[in-house]
Amino acid sequence: MLTMSTRSVRLVCLLICSLAISKTDSTKANELLKQEKHADHAYFVDITIVQNAVSKGAVCLDGSPPAYHLDPGFGHGVRNWIILLSGGAWCRNTTDCLNRSKTDLGSSTLMLPFIFLGIFSKSKTENPDFYNWNKVFVRYCDGGAFTGDIENVDSATNLHFRGARIFDAIIEDLLAKGLKDAKNAILSGGSANGYPAMLYCDHFHSLLPKAHRVKCLVDAGYFIRVKNPLLTNVFESIFKDVVTLHGSTKVLPKSCTSRMKPELCFFPENIQRDIKTPFFTVMSAFDSYQVNSIIGSDIGECIQARNCTENQNNAFKELRSEFLRALPKANDPKQRGVFIDSFNHHTQLELWWNKINATPVNNLTTIKVFGDCYYDRKYSYVIDEHDLPLPVYLYNNGTLKSRG
Numbered sequence: 001m002l003t004m005s006t007r008s009v010r011l012v013c014l015l016i017c018s019l020a021i022s023k024t025d026s027t028k029a030n031e032l033l034k035q036e037k038h039a040d041h042a043y044f045v046d047i048t049i050v051q052n053a054v055s056k057g058a059v060c061l062d063g064s065p066p067a068y069h070l071d072p073g074f075g076h077g078v079r080n081w082i083i084l085l086s087g088g089a090w091c092r093n094t095t096d097c098l099n100r101s102k103t104d105l106g107s108s109t110l111m112l113p114f115i116f117l118g119i120f121s122k123s124k125t126e127n128p129d130f131y132n133w134n135k136v137f138v139r140y141c142d143g144g145a146f147t148g149d150i151e152n153v154d155s156a157t158n159l160h161f162r163g164a165r166i167f168d169a170i171i172e173d174l175l176a177k178g179l180k181d182a183k184n185a186i187l188s189g190g191s192a193n194g195y196p197a198m199l200y201c202d203h204f205h206s207l208l209p210k211a212h213r214v215k216c217l218v219d220a221g222y223f224i225r226v227k228n229p230l231l232t233n234v235f236e237s238i239f240k241d242v243v244t245l246h247g248s249t250k251v252l253p254k255s256c257t258s259r260m261k262p263e264l265c266f267f268p269e270n271i272q273r274d275i276k277t278p279f280f281t282v283m284s285a286f287d288s289y290q291v292n293s294i295i296g297s298d299i300g301e302c303i304q305a306r307n308c309t310e311n312q313n314n315a316f317k318e319l320r321s322e323f324l325r326a327l328p329k330a331n332d333p334k335q336r337g338v339f340i341d342s343f344n345h346h347t348q349l350e351l352w353w354n355k356i357n358a359t360p361v362n363n364l365t366t367i368k369v370f371g372d373c374y375y376d377r378k379y380s381y382v383i384d385e386h387d388l389p390l391p392v393y394l395y396n397n398g399t400l401k402s403r404g
Helices: 006-017 023-037 051-056 094-100 163-176 191-199 201-206 234-246 262-266 268-274 288-294 300-305 310-326 366-374
Strands: 043-045 047-049 067-071 080-085 114-116 134-138 184-190 213-219 279-284 336-341 381-383 392-394 400-402
Touching (some): 043 067, 067 163, 114 134, 288 300, 336 366
Parallel strands (some): 080 134, 080 184, 213 279, 336 381
Antiparallel strands (some): 043 114
């Protein structure tokens, strides 16, 4: 058996998308994906290149214009918008960023049509609250979580660090396409870009004066600064390098940077208290990316086999405790809802957002809990009680299942 994360599925999707040279090939690839991943409602969406962003200096690492994928809403969803900032870690030094600039994580010249599924599904059964919304998948090509803003370009590398400008340029483009008249809107982000979904949450809200309801959604991006010396405090080092290389300090909240070092303001726990717009956090207490980074890159093997050592289990328990302490408090779920499961996976809005793959907590799923929270039907602060990670299995028929 093999473990699998949404990020790896995204890579598979990109590989499949490389076949999409013609409409016929795209259809064949789409059917292949459906059969392999049990993604019956997955579909390709073409890319939109924001050409006029170049004149504003809003460009990818290699200087190419930024891009997104837009699937228009329909029916009563035509004035509703969900914008998802795609994940993909960070580049923290010149070598990292140069390598990245030669991929679709650093250049729009290498981007192809993308698979929409999960919270982007058009199926009312699978995605009852958001199936007919305008859906936007923003491509991540700056390596700095949409926070970079350096004017100068090194002639030796031609690297551009302009993530903050990319965010502004894409939102401006979407406003002109109908976002400005939104009735309901969600700014979401996955993994590395769960953070900017929080960072820009209030700003995004301010751009939509006609909206009745605006909320933000953090998908597996609530990485923490661990304090126990037995655990590796890897993210502080990463964030320090990112902030320095990308010139992120100027876009970080002054309410935070006035109190602590800029890299510490890259941790959601240190900026969440000043965000006025409601936001919801979806994540595993044993998120595979966070676990691999803090406890060990090969740790998933013992989770899968259920034979972790006592020391490893103690590390899991300590990580869980620190993670739960870092989350917003449970006293106001209307403003700070959470859905925290215990499965060893990463991100939930795509592959896991359907009835088959959804990870349950007390017979509840993210699909139900977030939908209720967004539409103000019910506010929840859901945390699974397991103090050790639960494995995820990939069965031969291609259907991902969770077992605890």
